[in-house]
Amino acid sequence: MGPPKVGLCFGVSGIERCLNGQSPSHWVKLEVEPSFCNRLNKVHDRVIDPFGRSVTYLRLSVTDRCDLRCTYCMAEKMTFLPKQDLLTLEELDLLSTAFISKGIRKLRITGGEPLVRRDVLKLIDSLSRHLKSGALDELTLTTNGTQLKKHAARLAKAGVRRLNVSIDSLVPEKYARVTRGGELATVLDGIKAANDEGMRVKINAVALKQDNADELADMIGWAHGEGHDFTVIEAMPMGEIGEDRFDQYIPLSIVRETLESKWQLTPLAHRTGGPARYVRVEETGGQLGFITPLTHNFCEGCNRVRLTCTGQLYMCLGQEDNADLRAVMRSSDNPQEALYEAIDEAISRKPKGHDFVIDRPGSAPAVPRHMSVTGG
């Protein structure tokens, strides 16, 4: 054996991850402090957090408002941010572009309901230049689908290839109850319009003990029959909703058991750097994802950060620590450079993971902000 080679291992936890992606057993591991990580990130056009995770995915919430009021997401009566607090579309573009320069390869526009933000299509059109230049691999959207029919053609033209659409029931009355007034047929028309424009649709559903736990198999069967992938999500304790999440929450371990009594689920290696784990349903041929932040968190592979419509950067969905990039951007003569520094500094604080738990009735949410603020 030759002399020991020196590799870099980021983080105080000693995760074996070296700059070139290899970690042979005879490498000498050097643990580095976040400040060193930060300095190293300055000379690379990418950001790596103290746990060795490369941050390549930004979720951008363009509004906290929504035309629905899903019972697990929002309270019936919500106070939204004053419109004058929102970043302008130009500022959202500048911020997104700074992240792309720092190595973000995938950008998801979300909210609230992103398609209710006035002129959001102008932002998406503008950001599509990063797809054309090759700086971005994917520009995508999570939507409730209510406005999709109207916007599908323009989204496709901007280079959006895939969309996530949230549907928690295929029974119109139940859908209306869960969303507090939504019309299922409108969303299904939106999905059809998206498909007609060549976009792939993935259906997201939050598993709800009382509302859809007994319907999920039918929903998955329908989605796969229509050619859509499907992801089930555990309800997360975010924000006050005027109901007890304990009454809504069902662990996906139980949902999975039920599905396994009906179908053969074959685990897939496919990963997105996110919290989902995927299986193929052999009987339908379709792909099914499980997002299990409560029963099994997969934070060790987390590659994402989230930016709110007021410019707060959250390094973790389930933690409160954030960086005010609006203040940085508005107070600097050279906003781009100032943003690069602020992004490096913020990501050097990315925590190891969240502490979500729903284990007894009446507990307060783990974080006070609603999912609609940070974008799901």
Ligand code: SAM
């Ligand atoms: N309005 C869009 C939609 O519904 O798809 C985008 C924003 S919404 C906050 C993004 C995703 O978060 C949706 O799939 C929604 O079901 C999910 N979501 C909202 N609140 C949640 C919660 N407390 N726990 C788990 N998922 C939640």
Ligand code: SF4
């Ligand atoms: Fe609106 Fe999406 Fe929240 Fe439902 S989940 S209330 S559609 S932001």
